[in-house]
Each structure stands twice: as structure tokens, then as C-alpha cells.
Amino acid sequence: MADRKLFAGHAVRRLRRQAGLTQAAMSDMLAISPSYLNLVERNQRPLSASLLVKLAESFDFDPRALAAGEPGGGDAAMRRRLADPMFADLEIDRNELEEWLAGAPGGAEAFARAYDRLGSGAGPAEASDPMAEVRREIERWRGYFGDLDTAAETLADELRLGAGDLYGAIAERLRVKHQLTIRILPVDVMPDLLRRLDLHARQLQLSETLDPASRTFAAAFQLGQIEARGEIEALAKGAGFADRAAERLFRRHLASYFAAAVMMPYARFLRACEATGHDLELLQRRFGAGFEQVAHRLTTLQRVGARGLPFFLVRIDRAGQASKRFSGASGSPLAEAEGRCPLWRLHHAFDRPGVLAVQLVELEDGARWLTMARTVTPQGRRYGAVPAEFAVGLGIAADLGGGLAVARGLDLRGEATPIGLGCRACQRSACPQRSAPPLGRALLINDRERGVSPFTFGGD
Template sequence: MAERKLLAGHAIRRLRRGAGLTQAAMADMLAISPSYLNLVERNQRPISATLLIKLAESFDFDPRSLAAGEPGGGADAIRRRLADPMFADLEIDRNEVEEWLASAPGGAAAFARVFDRIGGGAVVEAGDDPVTLVRREIERWRNHFADLDASAEALADELRLGAGDLYGAIAERLRAKHGLTIRVLPADVLPDTLRRLDLHARQLQLSEMLDPASRTFAVAFQLGQIEAKAEIDALAKGAGFTDRAAERLYRRHLLGYFAAALMMPYARFLRGCETTGYDI
């Protein structure tokens, strides 16, 4: 399988600036040329394994953080936001977006955050039912929430480092980090629901009727309620729903989206398709 090229210029630049170094000074520490470091920071060269080792030896940081996701979800996510009608006259192409991410990643991240919070150019018409309102918001995003994808993929990579069993890894994270245990109960104990959160007992209770895949989805859904709260709160607030039922329905959709992305990270699936020439 071909290795994935790691482009993380924004993270390298942030690391360098945080250390108070010029490009020349950092290049000298890493025994590379300033021009090569400049190309790396502009995402015109991938980070090699050798450079990654040098960075880990020279700076106190977790190498996995380099793949934590580009500002605003990357060029594709920024372009989806710029597809809003309010930007139609600007005709910003992909090269401009990539240049923006390379030269001012903080500005791109700030734009994405503000756009998501204000809800872009969404228009809500009086009299729409909650399902229609939620469907319109999902369609506005083309059902692709880059920030949730990035968060889910980073978490999936972290979970799979410690265990091959995703269900077991999520259950252990819920127990160790959030004080929640999983308990599978008979159908007659949970006659009207397939999952229930008992905060008093600190238990996520699952019905025995759930198959293994559905149990994994249920625990991933619960983990998303805790660890993807900030991203989901921002998207829900940005939607600007005045109908509480619509907001609850939208949040449920986003949690389901996160859980599915945690179980099958899109980028990993895409790499697999590309590696096999989409021969699946």
C-alpha cells in the first residue's frame, strides 16, 4: 500500500513560531536548508519520516498532532464555505484557497469558525416544519461536515493505536476518561429503547437486541456527545434554528454523522479506494 504523504505546513509553522524561531534558525536545528523548510511550511513538500524524527527529537510535541487536520477542515472545506451565494462575485479558486491556508492558517481557521457560527447565508422561511428546516441545513452543507470528519478521524486513529477492537477501545475510553461503563441488558429490561444513559449509575445501557455493529455505533454516538460537543455546538448555533425541535433533530443527525465517521473514517476509506483503483 502506498504511504500517505503528510502535508502539515500549518502545524510546522505554528511549532516554529511557538518556539520563537526564524525559518533559518529552525532549519539549522533540523540540519535542512531554509528553502526546504519554506516549501514544507507552504505544503509544497511532504514531511518525510527523517524530518518527522528530527522534529520529535528537537521539540516537545506529539508527532500525531501533525495529522490532526488542517485549519477549517482544509482546502475542500473552505471552498465549500466559499460556495455560499454571498461570495459568488469573488470567484475565489482552489489555488487562492491553498495559498491562504499556507500563508495565514490562523486567518482561515477564524473565517471557518465565524462562518459556521453565523450560519452562512441560510434562509429560514416561516411555517417550515422541523424536518424541512433540518434537511435544508444539511443540504446547505452538502451533508459534509469537515470539522466533524477531522475530529472523528483523529480520534479513530488514537483509539486504534491502542486496540484493534473499536467497540472495546471506545468502551474503555468512556470508562477511563469519562467514568461511564457499558452494560448490556435483556430486552424485557429495556422494552421501549435500544440505549439509555443512566447518569445516576454512570452507565450506558444497551439492549441485547443490538447487533455488534449497532453496539459500536451506540457507544460511538455517546462518545460524540462528550468529545465532539464543541464542534456540534458550533454547527447547531450556526444553523440559527428558532425551533427547538429542529435543533434537537439536527444535533441528533450530527451525532450520528460523527459516530459513522468514527467507525469508518472517510479519509482512510478514500485512501483505500485510491490504492485499489476503486476496485471494491
């Protein structure tokens, strides 16, 4: 944000309206003239650093939200949508797009939401995808659920007072308070299940194939379903899902969120992150958690007054299909985009299982991201069974990554790998890895020449 002018009139206007203030009242609070505030709201003046500080102090929000909250994800994200062939005949240039975003941010955001739900040839089944609905609701909260997190932290403190062994403390609480015992069953008894609640036998049955971190998580998940039922119910009802499957998926996410927050209580986890430089391996050991659990927890640290760094997370399989995407407070297009670039080492992680791959990347708009990627293997695998493996990518804006353990010895202002958001969205013309031309660009065929890229295409 320090390297570019920030035009965020739509976000300032939204803050003012949410507070029920007139322009005159808000300008008085910020010690600026009403005419200047009017120009800011109309995107005819950028936000100065001093005004940004005053806004943050007066309205208690994260200034990074202004950059992340641009209508439709901002200029670059809107250009990706408008590159769809259905708009090719409209010839919308950059200036026209900028005027639209500045003059009608609400209309631009409405277009973006409609396109994301129904655009690019999506049919009714895709439009009502419960996983997509749940992800939108999670991102609406920026990945952080305050009441649930506070309840989990309080419970974790109670359990910690009773015993040093978290798993044992959870098992004892389930037994004494809820008359549920934990039983570890052989894989032959539960060949296709990792966890099962048998209410008739009053047992939480866990597979012997689960490692210690996963057993603790499963036990905390069950405890959350019981003791955080009120918070989970309120959040699920407030989401207003029309699809029952989406609501149940969301409830499961919230119970998982609670379990992770019990294992990694907010204040203690944030202090450990700051003290260790977000050393992922050390955090795993300190909190008895798995790599993916720690990585996901890092995307949720958005408590007012005690915010962590804005990480994003992506999990893919070898075919590049994403099964998890959380942008959190980062607003990163690397989490939002449907496509991914093969030059991103997220894909290379499969070549060295269990080894953390660190990479500095740069997108077409000049945004630089410090990323980490490592493979994870799902629990429950038996010898001879179908092997499963995923790559989990974690990233943060490069200008915020200087204090990370993985950044030691790296020049975050130095050379970065130029990547895109998938070939169909990428406009880089000389990429030898390109598999398809970008959408909305005319192919140029010249039988007398062959460039580095197999595809040559026209400009804007």
C-alpha cells in the first residue's frame, strides 16, 4: 500500500454509512474538510497515510481491508472477468473500467458476484455449489469467528489448568461432563472411517490410523459440537443458506475451527508466531498440531486489537484441483483465482514430499508474494491402499514477510519468479510454459515465425 496511491472511496463511504454519519459529521471526526472527504469518496483523491491512520483509530478496523475491499476485487480481478469471450465484442478499455469502479462501485461489485456465481458458462448445478457458498461465507468473515475463538480459548485455558496433556484433558472432560468415552478401534473394525460417534454405546470411536495431532483434533471437534453448539448455531443460522448441504458443511467448518482454536489458543498462538518468526515446524511441535492445521490457523488471526499477519492458504492435488482456498485478510488473488500457474512452486512440492518450498513470486500487476508450500498426506492410509497426497501453499504479501523465519537470507526486493493466475487469465506473452492463450485475446498466426511461447496474441 505504501508503494502505490490508494483509491478506496467506496470503502470509506461504506464505513461512513455503517456508522450512520453524514459527510460533514465524518469530516469533523477526521479533522478534514467535507469537500475533501467528498473527493475521497468519489475516488478523485487518494487516501493519504495520515487519513488512513485517522480512519483506523476512529473506526477500529484493519487498514489493509481498504485495499482488499475494492469492488469486485479491484481492477485486475475485474479485467480477468471481462476477458471472458462473452464480453469480447464490448472492447472495454482500462480507462472505462477504472471509471466504472470509481463511479459505480456497488454496480461493479454486483456484476462481480453475479459473474462468479453464474458466469463463464456455469450452469444451475455449479451456481448452487454448496462448497462455493460456504467458502463465500467464510471469506465474508475473513476467516475469523470471534465468539467461537473466544469460547475455544476459554475452554483451552480450563483444560490446561487441569492437565498438561491436552488430549487426555479433552478425553476426561468428555467422559465426566458428557458421559462420552473415547475408544481407539482397529482399522479392520473401521476400515473406511476415521471418526464415529456411537450415541448408543456413548463412545467417540477413533481409528488407530490417526496420528496424535489428528486424535486431539477429532476429540476437540466432538467437544466443540457439544459445548460450542450455541455459537455454531447462531453463525449457521445467520448465514442464511438456502441449501441444507451448505449449512451442514458450514457447521462442520465451524466445529473444525473450534477444534483448531482449542489446540492453538489465540493469544498463546499469536505470541508464539511472533516470537518464532512464524516457524511452521516449531509451531507444530509446540502445539502438537499438523502442518496443515498450523497453516490454516495462521489465516484466521484477525482479532481486533491483536491481529496477526494476513496469510492466505491453498490446497491442491497433483491435478491442480483446489480442495481448500482461504484468502483471509490477505485479499490475495492467488487464493481467489480458479486457475494456478505451473511456475509457482506449489506444484513443485510434490517432487520433494515433506520439504518446505519457499518462493518469491510476482504477479502481472507487480504485487509480490512470499509463498511456502509442502505436501501433506491424509490420515487413515493403509499399506497397499490408494495413495493420496496434497500440496498446501501458504503465502503473504512480500512487504510483510521480512520477519518470517523462512525469509532469513532472502532479498524480498530482489528477483522474483513472474507468475500468473492460470494461462487463461495470464497476459504474459513470452512464457514458455504457456498451455493456452488468454481469454478475450485474438490469436495471431504467423507461419514464418515461432516464438518462445507457442501462442501469440493481440494486445488490449
